[in-house]
Amino acid sequence: MNTTTKYAATALAAALGVSVLAGCGGADDGASGGGAGGSETVTLVSHDSFNASDAVLKAFTKETGYTVKVLKSGDAGAALNQEILTKGSPRGDVFFGADNTLLSRALDNGLFTPYKAKGLERVAADTQLDAGKHRVTPVDTGDICVNYDKKYFADRKLDPPQSFDDLLKPAYRNLLVTENAATSSPGLGFLLGTVAAHGETGYQDYWKKLKSNGVKVVDGWEQAYNEEFSGSAGGKKAKADRPLVVSYASSPPVEVLYADPQPTEAPTGVATGTCFRQIEFAGLLDGAKNEAGGKALLDFLISKRFQEDMPLNMFVNPVAKDAKLPELFTKFGATVDKPATVAPEKIAENREQWVQSWSSLVVK
C-alpha cells in the first residue's frame, strides 16, 4: 500500500504539473504588492452580468497604476450572498451589483466601508439611496418592463398595452409571459412594480385577475425571452406564441445590435407604464486588502469614461448626468418617465412574504 500511495502521489503531482503547464490561467495574479513596475491589482467582485470593455479597463490602469481583476460568481443574489458569507475576509476589494432589491441585506450585514466617491455631485440624486453614509455608490439603472412584439400587434391592428391595468384587458388574454419572482430578478422586479402600482394589499387582487387573464409563468428570463416571446430572435425560431414578455427597457436596442443585418427599426417595443426601476450599487468591501485601489476603482466606476462605456456592455443606463447615451439607445430605446419604485427597506421587510403569497397565488 505504501508504494501505491507514493506512486499515486507522484502521479498526482505530475498531473497537477501538467495542467499548470497546460496553462489553465494558472499564474496566480494576486496583489503583487507593487513591485518595480508599480503595478498593483485591485479586485472587483461582481455577478455574471458585469462587463467592461478592455480599452476602458486599460485606461484605468494607465491613470492609476492599478490592474483590475474581475471575479464573477453567479447571479446578483448569489454573488451578494457569497460576499455576506465571506464577510471580513473578502475575495476582493470592491463589490459591484447590489441593487435596490438587495441593498438592505448588504447594508444590514455591514459589508461595506463608507467612502464618498469623487465626482458624486455629477450623479443623479434620486439614485443615491445611501446619501447619508455613502456606504454604497450608485453605478447604473435599468428598467424592468413588459416588451411587446411589434409585428404581432401591427398584424392585428391592435394597440399594445401601456400600463399594468391594460394587461388585465380581455384583448390581451393569454399573451403575457413572465418569470418566477422567487428565482428571477426581472420576475421579482415586475412583482415589485405591481406592488408599487396597486399597493401592498391590492397587488394580490391584481395578480388574481392577471392569472385569470392567462399570464404564463416560466422559471427564468432566458426561457421567457428566448423560448416563449414571439418578438425575440430565439422565439421566432421556436415559433413562440406570446407577444408580451417581462424583460428590460434596453432589450429592443439589444435585439437591433445583435441582428444581422441590422434592421432600421427595433422588432420589439416597451410598454413604458409597466416599469420597475433597478439601481445597481458598488461599495468598498470591509476588510479589503487594497483599500486605496478600491477607492480609485469606485471613483472610476462613476467617471464619464466608464459611464459612457457601460451601456453597450451591460445594457443599462448611466447614473452620471454628464454621460451621453450611445446612439443605439437614443434611437431604439424607450425613455421611462415614471418608473415604479419601492423603498429598499420596505423591500427587505416584505420581500419574502410578497414572493410567498405570489407563489401560492400564481404558481401553485
Add this chain to the structure above:
Amino acid sequence: MALPVAFFALFFAYPVAAIVGRGLRADGVWRFGRIGEVLSRPDILDVLWFTTWQALASTALTLLIALPGAYVFARFDFPGKQLLRAVVTVPFVLPTVVVGTAFLALLGRGGLLDELWGVRLDTTVWAILLAHVFFNYAVVVRTVGGLWSQLDPRQEEAARVLGAGRLAAWRRVTLPALAPAVAAAALMVFLFTFTSFGVVQILGGPAYSTLEVEIYRQTAQLLDLPTAAVLTLVQFAAVGGILAVHAWTVRRRETALKLVDPAQTSRPPRGAGQRTLLGGVLLSVLLLVLLPLGVLVERSLDTSGGYGFAFYRALQSADANGSTFLVPPLDAIGNSLRYALAATVIALVIGGLAAAALTRRRAGRLVRGFDALLMLPLGVSAVTVGFGFLITLDRPPLDLRTSWILVPLAQALVGVPFVVRTMLPVLRAVDDRLREAAAVLGASPLRAWREVDLPLVRRAVLVASGFAFAVSLGEFGATVFIARPDNPTLPVAVARLLGRSGELNYGQAMALSTILMLVCAVSLLVLERIRTDRSGEF
C-alpha cells in the same frame, strides 16, 4: 488509501460540514430542533415527496428504455457502433440550459409532438422524465453494456447444452453476473434524478421543485442557511440509504467473473427477432437522443439569411460591438478541455487508488464505509460545496477561493464516484488467485497490480476516464462559483450567451452547444479507440 481519504476530508467533508454547521449552530450551541421545524413545513414536505417519486419513475423509465440498448451495444456488431456509443454519451455532459432548450423544441409548442399529434408536454412531469432518460441513457448503456460485452457467452451456451431453457440460462448465468452492474447503474440514475436541478427548473416550470432546487434557492438566493442545512442533511440521509441498499445487493453477489475480450462476444444480428430488437433500439436512440441534439445543430445553422455558418464565424471574435467576453468564445473550448484533463487525472488517481484499496480481501468494515463515502458528493448540491469552499478555503496556505485549481478539484469530486463505480465491479471480479500466483512468483504488490489487475481493468479505466472527462466538460454548478472571467468554460459561455437578447447571441449559444457536443463526442471516440492492441492478450 491515505490520499483519497485526505482528498475527501479536505475538499468535501470539511467544507460541507462547515456550511451545515453554520446553519445548525447559533451562538455556539447546536440547534437540532431546527430539523423538526423545517421538516414539518408543508412546502418542504411537498418538495421531498415530488423529489422521491419523480426519481423513482425516471429510474424505472431509464432502465426500461436503456437495458435493451445495453444488450444491443454489448452483443451486436453494426456499422457506426462506436460513433453511436460516443454520441449517446453526449447528452450526459450537455449543460442543462441547452438540454432544456432542445427538449422544449421537441415537446413544447410547435415542437415535433405538437405538429404530429397536437401533444404538448412542456411544464408537465413527462417532460422531466423524458429529459432524465435522455441524460442517463448512457449511464446504463456504458456501465451495464461495458460488463455485458465482456461476459463469456459460452457460459450461457454451456447451460443451454445442459438442458436449461433460453430464459432459465439467462436468468441463472447472465443475470447474476450482471446484477451488480445493473444495480450500480440504477443507483447512479436514481442519484442523478434525485438531485436533478436544471432539468426540473427549465422543463417543469416554477410549479415543480426538487430538493436540489430548494437547497440552491435557500442557500444562494435567500441565505437561509438553517433550512438549507436541514435539507442537505435530508439529502445526505437519502443518499446514504440508497448506498446502503446498494452495498447489500453487491455483497450478496460477488462472484469472480470470467471476463473475455469484448471483440469476441459481439457479432452481427441474426434472424428477424434480433434485427427487430436492433431496429427498435436504434429507433429509440434516434427519437430520444439524436433528435434533441439535432434540433440544436439545426438552430445553430439557421441564420436570418438562410442556412450557413455565420454564428460559428461570430464565435471567433471577442465581439467588436459590445463584448460579452474578454476573450473570443472559441477560447472557452481550450479552457474546458484543460480543466477536464486536469479533473480526469485527479479523479483517476483518487478513484483508482480508492478502488484498489476497496478490492483487497482484508478490507474491513471501515473501508466499506469509505466506499459509500465516495459516492456522497453525487448527493450533495454544487452550491453547498461551493459555499463551503468559500468559508473554509479562505486562509493561506489554502486560500484557493480565486484559484483555477478549484474547478478541476470540484469536478473531480463528482468524477471520482464514477471511476470507483466502473472499476470496482471489474476489479472485484478479478480472480484473487492470479494475484496470489504473482505474489508467489516474487512480484511486489505494485508489480502484481500492474501485471494482473491493470490489463484486466484497462477497459474499465477507459470507460471511467471517459465519464470523468465528460462530467467535467459539462459541469456547470461548481464552475459558476469559481469566478475567472478571463477563462470561461463552454457551459458558462453558453449560459452567458443565452442570458442576453438578440439573434447573434442566441445563434452563438446554439453554435457553442453544437461545438460542445462535437468536442465531447470526439473525446469519447478517442477514448474508445485508445484500447491498444494489447487488450487482445486476454
